Amino acid sequence: MDIAERLASLATKVRQQKASIQTEEATKNAFVMPFISLVLGYDVFNPNEVVPEFTADVGTKKGEKIDYAIVKDGEVQILIEAKTVGAPLGINHASQLFRYFATTNARIAVLTNGEQYHFFTDLDRPNRMDDKPFLQLDLSDLDDSLVPEIQKLTKDSFDLDSVVSAAEELKYIGALKRVLALQFREPDAEWVKALTARVYEGPITQKVREQFRTLVAKAMKQFLADQVNDRLKAALGGQGYGEPTAPLTGESAARESVAEAVEEADRGIVTTFEELEGFQIIRAIACSEVPPSRIVHRDTKSYMGVLLDDNNRKPLARLHFNTGQKYVGLFDEEKNETRHAIETPEEIYNFAEHIRKSVHYYD
Incomplete structure (x- = not known):
């Protein structure tokens, strides 16, 4: 199982x-310790690798503890402070991390509530933890582009120099992506005003602002759709939609997903959270055989299809989640579908070997 899985x-x-998690201790046991062991690969029961309740006297503060210190090559490399799941992760919740960062050799500090993980280093001032994280990992909305950076912190691939050297770019790219995502969801007054001033020559009254708020939102959605269409035309090389000449890139696949979401809403197709979860599980399984960007989904009113290369002739699975009983549909070499009843999307992992085998029917 690779790190993405x-x-x-x-x-x-x-x-x-x-x-069902109500306390900080429960959060650490249920989520944070599995992150350290399952994802990062450190032995949480080996004090030479993971030190719980790590203590170091800090100035007049004696006997303060931080939740976990990860040790590599005999030195503390990563400090982790945990809060209860659902708790906010503002910088005001990281006072102990600030103090410990300055008194140990650690260059990486992590503030987490078990679901979100904020990673800090000392970009602004040496040996002093930055106020803003350089990387934010959210398990409820996994960003595939961050997986290689998390890989660098794992026990088998620990590369502190590479993490720190990439931290500044990650910090600002992540912040810009969050700003853009927010504006595409709901453009604010300044964004609307800036764009309106570039295309409208008259006085910008309240009525004009209200009119352009709607127009800006529509234009941005259409812009994404146009970008997807242009890239698809180039990828398809003039052939039919179901016969791409080359796999879609990660960028075009991501943009296509945005456009499809808009189009699907217009057609009355509702993509549920459980369907997306099932798709992510199938992609996590199949990415051991092919790049994740080649595995995409297409939702319909009756099921969500998971396809290789976005090609209807290369089905990997179907998620029938629109009725009381959920089914995952799997295919044989002749593309005959067999439905298997499941209770939760997580049960799809039971069919991992079949899904991996299905990839090789076409590849």
């Missing part, structure tokens, strides 16, 4: 169990 597995666990 391990993250997907932990994300499923968090989604299923977080409603």
